[in-house]
Amino acid sequence: MDKVNIAEKLSQFNDYYNPRIVGELNGQYVKAVKLKGEFVWHHHDNEDELFLVIKGKLKMEFRDKIVEVMPGEFIIVPKGVEHKPVAEDEVHILLFEPASTLNTGNVENERTRKVLEKI
Amino acid sequence: MDKVNIAEKLSQFNDYYNPRIVGELNGQYVKAVKLKGEFVWHHHDNEDELFLVIKGKLKMEFRDKIVEVMPGEFIIVPKGVEHKPVAEDEVHILLFEPASTLNTGNVENERTRKVLEKI
Numbered sequence: 001m002d003k004v005n006i007a008e009k010l011s012q013f014n015d016y017y018n019p020r021i022v023g024e025l026n027g028q029y030v031k032a033v034k035l036k037g038e039f040v041w042h043h044h045d046n047e048d049e050l051f052l053v054i055k056g057k058l059k060m061e062f063r064d065k066i067v068e069v070m071p072g073e074f075i076i077v078p079k080g081v082e083h084k085p086v087a088e089d090e091v092h093i094l095l096f097e098p099a100s101t102l103n104t105g106n107v108e109n110e111r112t113r114k115v116l117e118k119i
Numbered sequence: 120m121d122k123v124n125i126a127e128k129l130s131q132f133n134d135y136y137n138p139r140i141v142g143e144l145n146g147q148y149v150k151a152v153k154l155k156g157e158f159v160w161h162h163h164d165n166e167d168e169l170f171l172v173i174k175g176k177l178k179m180e181f182r183d184k185i186v187e188v189m190p191g192e193f194i195i196v197p198k199g200v201e202h203k204p205v206a207e208d209e210v211h212i213l214l215f216e217p218a219s220t221l222n223t224g225n226v227e228n229e230r231t232r233k234v235l236e237k238i
Binding site: 001002003004005006007023024025026028030047048049050054060062065067068069070072073074075076077078081096097098 | 120121122123124125126142143144145147149166167168169173181184186187188189191192193194195196197200215216217
């Protein structure tokens with residue numbers, strides 16, 4: 001029952017698209033991740049995902065629109081919905097999603113992270 | 120799939136200890152709430168609770184310690200653990216918890232909110 005300082009967690013790593021687990025509750029993980037560049041189009045068959053922006057501007061691309069998410073804002077991507085996170089500059093994010101969630105969803109490639117570090 | 124601006128949601132109400140639902144995912148609710156004063160000692164039999172501080176200083180009292188949680192920090196209170204949120208001045212919070220979670224947990228009193236507004 002210690003508190004978690006989000007900025008302190010984010011200061012512990014500098015690689016992109018490699019989420020760390022910073023909290024766990026009710027079968028869900030809280031993850032911290034830094035983004036830069038384009039991710040891959042994917043969806044999650046069974047998991048909704050919440051992206052809370054801490055720093056920078058996240059462009060969440062959907063097949064029919066783009067939503068820009070700023071610090072102090074979040075977006076929930078429902079299961080089954082194709083999306084592609086894009087970070088033109090560095091973006092810091094907090095994710096809330098089921099522990100079962102794979103970062104690349106239905107796609108498996110060099111960016112897939114099956115084992116996440118807890119920090 | 121619209122984004123949610125946390126400050127904008129918090130600007131829509133001014134009462135205390137009356138959470139509003141601002142997001143839903145995987146059977147969990149995201150709630151925005153303003154606190155001022157002491158809440159009641161309670162626990163949740165089946166739900167872990169996450170408190171993310173947006174503004175102000177939250178004092179989370181446990182039976183054996185007090186944790187001060189500041190903006191940009193969160194604390195997870197595991198199921199079964201007695202706690203009492205205290206806000207000496209106004210505090211703005213984002214909560215993440217199962218949709219089944221009752222604000223006063225095992226206690227029912229004048230502060231219990233069984234039906235929450237979605238905003």
